[in-house]
Amino acid sequence: MKSKIIIALMVFAFISCTNEKKEETKSEAKQEVQQKGQSGVAAVEGEQPNVLQVAVSLPDFSTLVVAVQAAGVEDALVNTGPLTVFAPLNSAFAKLPEGTVETLVKPENKETLKMILINHVAPANYPIKQLKKEAKKGRKLYMASGQYLVVENRDGEIYVGGTKILKSVKVSNGWIHVIDDVLVPAE
Numbered sequence: 001m002k003s004k005i006i007i008a009l010m011v012f013a014f015i016s017c018t019n020e021k022k023e024e025t026k027s028e029a030k031q032e033v034q035q036k037g038q039s040g041v042a043a044v045e046g047e048q049p050n051v052l053q054v055a056v057s058l059p060d061f062s063t064l065v066v067a068v069q070a071a072g073v074e075d076a077l078v079n080t081g082p083l084t085v086f087a088p089l090n091s092a093f094a095k096l097p098e099g100t101v102e103t104l105v106k107p108e109n110k111e112t113l114k115m116i117l118i119n120h121v122a123p124a125n126y127p128i129k130q131l132k133k134e135a136k137k138g139r140k141l142y143m144a145s146g147q148y149l150v151v152e153n154r155d156g157e158i159y160v161g162g163t164k165i166l167k168s169v170k171v172s173n174g175w176i177h178v179i180d181d182v183l184v185p186a187e
Helices: 002-036 051-057 059-071 090-094 100-104 107-118 128-136
Strands: 083-088 140-142 148-154 157-160 163-171 174-179
Touching (some): 051 059, 051 083, 059 083, 059 090, 128 157, 128 163, 128 174
Parallel strands (some): 083 174
Antiparallel strands (some): 163 174
């Protein structure tokens, strides 16, 4: 009888420790989200990544990621969407006049940078098939910046805001269309 009581107490202690560790892990994750925002949530294995997770994972978008972080818009790129992001490659930023990127990422230029970046985001779901339909109808896309960008079909290639879409990637919260120009909003 004594041994059964001891075993029961040991099992209870083990379960209590396990539950305590689970609660501690949940608490740490909750604290991380509060400190970093929604963008601080780690990707779950097997789930499709969101816009920010894809951008961070690819070296061709390192300048875009630095700009997103400097502007403080990381959380906007991980929301549930749907979003369509026209993501400029590093080479797009390199086309800007010398010193432009360095100037834009300074804290005093945060609002200007934010406006430029949200001009690359359409708060809607636009896979390439839908963009072709929009081009055929002669429509413009409404961007999160409040600006409108023209969608065109030039010889079977889709252009948005005058820049060609090089590749499209489906993500958990919408679409990324890779472009090689920075879409600077009209003032």
